[in-house]
Amino acid sequence: MSTSGFTLTTSAGQKVTVNEASTTTYQNGTSSTSASAITTGKSVLVLGTTNGTTITATQVTVQPNDGGGSAASSAAGVVPFQRGAPSTAKRVGQIPANYTEGSGTIVSGTTANKATEAALAAYPGGVVDRVVQLSNGEYEVHYIGVNWPHHIFVSQDFKVLGAF
Template structure:
């Protein structure tokens, strides 16, 4: 977390994209396994924000304070995440198991299920902003990332394990 205001805060993703978080009266805050208040989130802490995405603004349903303090930068670097650069094409590469799917197929999921899938994807490949989660025909999920040149798609099993990304 970088700055705060009466109705939210801003932070930078692991790849340096600045994100604005709008808080609501129902935004929940957690640290490890217990609930905290928004006052317990301090500047410089690493957070995972789950909620409705509109470009680089998230209306927060849940803010989870993460252990450590690099915001996932080391994990993003290790996974080879490529930050967004306008005009730079995304590489055509994949890691791990990519389900047989056609982009645009499946059912968009929301709420608790989308949060669990996004949390799993961000734990392995942080840095993007997940703007949608899609349940595929085989029961796995696709997390669609924006704000990164690669990977745009992270595939998560029905058991919340990352299968692969492209």
């Protein structure tokens, strides 16, 4: 921790510098809090703008129960990117029957943030580049930066349903 931010290690082992902006908001689960809630060993979700291994945070969420809550997952579920390594091809959970890549409408704002938060809590270690609302009202979170998953499906009430 410093006066302007903190450093974290992702579940894939990469060190990342998080810089605080004047507009950065902090949450502890779903409740508002302050930067003092960020302490060593806490699992956090950081939303913001990236530049290499630095994130200028717009929102920092302390994950419930120190990473043991229903919104968090263990690092064992993460498949870190390895250059030249083949992707793991698998599907888990529910994938919408009528899903086709490229379908849906891109969403932003609070809706996209909630879908992103759910996806990254279940599959930490990657980067979300867009959130799409599908015709059935669910969301497809497009996830890059790791070999798997690439698509994470989130319900209308922001629960992760499946991934591939």
